[in-house]
Amino acid sequence: MTVTQVEGIRRDKRARPCGFSLTELMAVVAILGLLAAIALPRTGSVRVNGNRAACHVNRSEIELQAMLWRRATGVWPVASLADVGADAAYFPEGVPVCPVDGSVYVLDASGEVVGHSH
Numbered sequence: 001m002t003v004t005q006v007e008g009i010r011r012d013k014r015a016r017p018c019g020f021s022l023t024e025l026m027a028v029v030a031i032l033g034l035l036a037a038i039a040l041p042r043t044g045s046v047r048v049n050g051n052r053a054a055c056h057v058n059r060s061e062i063e064l065q066a067m068l069w070r071r072a073t074g075v076w077p078v079a080s081l082a083d084v085g086a087d088a089a090y091f092p093e094g095v096p097v098c099p100v101d102g103s104v105y106v107l108d109a110s111g112e113v114v115g116h117s118h
């Protein structure tokens with residue numbers, strides 16, 4: 001490599017502008033778009049998992065209130081929860097519905113919620 005070539009390389013480095021080129025910026029935007037495409041479906045699954053957890057909490061709450069109802073009255077609530085659900089002492093905001101599928105909760109003969117194993 002000659003002296004002229006070395007000085008040419010140095011001159012090229014000095015002449016290079018600071019900052020990012022359009023190509024570099026486009027590459028960053030493309031990478032961010034790819035990351036967003038990966039992350040957005042995950043937020044959807046977080047919402048589904050949250051609804052499943054809320055359903056589990058609802059089941060536990062209903063079964064607990066059913067036990068309290070049985071302790072106070074001596075019998076389990078009716079399967080449709082019409083009796084215990086109408087009593088504001090047990091469900092002040094009414095009997096919840098499943099946040100996953102919007103269905104109502106039903107009790108079996110032993111005071112446990114039927115289904116909702118999602």
Ligand SMILES: [Zn+2]
Pocket residue numbers: 055098099100101116117118
């Ligand atoms: Zn459910």
